[in-house]
Amino acid sequence: MKEFVESFKKYAFFLSQLVKKEIKLKYRSSYLGVIWTLLEPLLTMIVLTVVFTRLFGRDTNDYPVYILTGRLLFTFYSGSTMAALKSVRSHAGMIKKVYVPKYMYPLSGILSNYVTFLISLIVLAVVSLVRGVYPTLWLFQALVPLIVVFFLALGTGLILSTVAVFFRDLEYLWGVATMIIMYASAIFYKTETVATERNIWIFRLNPVYAVIDNFRSAVFGGPMDLGLTAYAAGVSAALVVLGAFVFSKNQDRFILHL
Amino acid sequence: MADKETVLTVDNVSVKYRLTEEKVDNLKEYVIRFLKRDLKYKDFLALDGVSFSLEKGDRLAILGSNGAGKSTLLKVIAGVLKQSEGEVTKTGNVVPLLELGAGFDMQYSGAENIYLYGSMLGYPKDFIKAKYDEIVEFADLGEFINMPVKNYSSGMRARLGFAIATVVEPDILILDEVLSVGDAAFKKKSEKKIMDMFDKGTTVLFVSHNEDQVRKLCSKGIVLKRGKLVYSGTANEAMDFYLGKNYQGNSQK
Numbered sequence: 001m002k003e004f005v006e007s008f009k010k011y012a013f014f015l016s017q018l019v020k021k022e023i024k025l026k027y028r029s030s031y032l033g034v035i036w037t038l039l040e041p042l043l044t045m046i047v048l049t050v051v052f053t054r055l056f057g058r059d060t061n062d063y064p065v066y067i068l069t070g071r072l073l074f075t076f077y078s079g080s081t082m083a084a085l086k087s088v089r090s091h092a093g094m095i096k097k098v099y100v101p102k103y104m105y106p107l108s109g110i111l112s113n114y115v116t117f118l119i120s121l122i123v124l125a126v127v128s129l130v131r132g133v134y135p136t137l138w139l140f141q142a143l144v145p146l147i148v149v150f151f152l153a154l155g156t157g158l159i160l161s162t163v164a165v166f167f168r169d170l171e172y173l174w175g176v177a178t179m180i181i182m183y184a185s186a187i188f189y190k191t192e193t194v195a196t197e198r199n200i201w202i203f204r205l206n207p208v209y210a211v212i213d214n215f216r217s218a219v220f221g222g223p224m225d226l227g228l229t230a231y232a233a234g235v236s237a238a239l240v241v242l243g244a245f246v247f248s249k250n251q252d253r254f255i256l257h258l
Numbered sequence: 259m260a261d262k263e264t265v266l267t268v269d270n271v272s273v274k275y276r277l278t279e280e281k282v283d284n285l286k287e288y289v290i291r292f293l294k295r296d297l298k299y300k301d302f303l304a305l306d307g308v309s310f311s312l313e314k315g316d317r318l319a320i321l322g323s324n325g326a327g328k329s330t331l332l333k334v335i336a337g338v339l340k341q342s343e344g345e346v347t348k349t350g351n352v353v354p355l356l357e358l359g360a361g362f363d364m365q366y367s368g369a370e371n372i373y374l375y376g377s378m379l380g381y382p383k384d385f386i387k388a389k390y391d392e393i394v395e396f397a398d399l400g401e402f403i404n405m406p407v408k409n410y411s412s413g414m415r416a417r418l419g420f421a422i423a424t425v426v427e428p429d430i431l432i433l434d435e436v437l438s439v440g441d442a443a444f445k446k447k448s449e450k451k452i453m454d455m456f457d458k459g460t461t462v463l464f465v466s467h468n469e470d471q472v473r474k475l476c477s478k479g480i481v482l483k484r485g486k487l488v489y490s491g492t493a494n495e496a497m498d499f500y501l502g503k504n505y506q507g508n509s510q511k
Binding site for chain 2: 010011013014016017018021024025028093094095096097098099100167168169170173252255256
């Protein structure tokens with residue numbers, strides 16, 4: 001453990017460089033640059049709002065806020081896990097050349113997405129105020145889902161990045177899986193309108209839904225469903241432990257498959 | 259000799275590759291083959307029980323024909339590749355000059371890569387900042403330093419890689435035929451830098467097929483053959499053994 005902390009300290013600067021690189025390169029050679037982290041969720045929110053209010057007649061004033069809370073969290077989860085999945089392979093040149101603790105690569109994928117995610121919360125703040133969803137004391141609860149979703153992504157990412165070294169198909173499989181998770185996360189519909197006794201387990205099993213639900217409680221000013229909180233935190237902890245185990249067991253064999 | 263400190267010990271190191279006869283890297287194929295019990299493995303020993311140790315200031319030449327395991331040995335010592343058996347103990351910082359510039363990010367400019375690459379080698383931030391000008395000056399890339407590395411020639415990449423890697427004073431330097439980097443002028447400069455390190459008593463591991471360089475630069479030598487250490491002695495003796503009938507005659511098979 002002490003060794004782990006020492007080596008983490010030594011390579012912390014490398015980690016920050018990796019994170020910086022991923023954010024920088026994502027927006028390089030686009031005219032608006034980092035502004036896209038704000039613009040992109042705003043535009044998709046507008047599209048979704050128009051589609052769902054005009055076509056399906058769901059006309060409530062706070063609907064855009066509802067969409068944004070779900071979509072921002074989900075986009076972070078899917079984007080960061082996909083980045084982690086690809087991270088080992090995309091840094092093959094470095095891995096083959098110089099020794100660096102290998103978990104730095106998936107971790108940097110998660111962290112860089114987390115940074116852009118936190119920036120994009122500005123959009124949520126502005127839209128909330130415009131649409132009359134004002135902050136209450138309940139908002140402080142938001143810290144909990146914001147922390148839990150990070151570890152949820154980290155645990156998932158560690159597992160995915162390990163398996164993806166040995167099976168390239170995983171990239172496509174995970175793309176499909178995240179789509180399923182998206183529809184089971186109640187991003188643009190209200191759970192009550194869809195959930196029945198027969199299918200409510202889909203939401204209950206989905207830790208991403210739990211995180212989103214908690215986050216919405218905080219934003220809209222109400223107590224969080226602590227059952228969901230406990231479930232999401234438990235799943236995250238289990239995934240991080242499992243991911244760390246799987247990753248460290250297999251990391252020495254990565255280089256043979258790159 | 260007893261008062262000299264040992265900086266590198268390679269103890270009975272083996273590297274075993276498990277090769278599937280055909281490369282299976284997608285799930286469908288793996289499952290089908292697994293069910294048909296058609297996963298054939300072949301074990302291949304890239305290194306087979308290699309042991310040696312170096313004292314501070316030793317300059318070791320590693321000789322052997324292609325595929326004898328020289329690069330594998332260097333990768334194990336650099337810590338990039340994990341040995342299947344045995345132990346490597348090293349003291350101080352190891353600087354590998356292997357495939358210079360292979361870890362660069364192509365989209366990144368030269369200047370940005372100095373920080374990225376330097377941090378990857380474990381240099382602290384302040385150190386890179388302090389040495390930044392020195393690196394830029396040594397690489398001598400002119401205005402290319404602010405352009406993406408993808409626009410560099412391979413020689414320019416190698417120059418930058420060399421400049422970053424050699425800005426520290428390593429305790430153990432690993433050289434894989436890199437004394438011939440860049441154009442004539444840079445070659446001279448890089449050779450001088452390496453000679454300076456030699457003079458300062460850096461321990462060096464050196465892979466080369468260049469007879470003159472080995473005889474001139476190295477003090478010790480080992481010869482590898484199909485992963486096994488077959489000779490160990492002074493650099494001159496090792497070179498003689500490597501060039502002799504005993505080695506060359508059999509390696510043709």
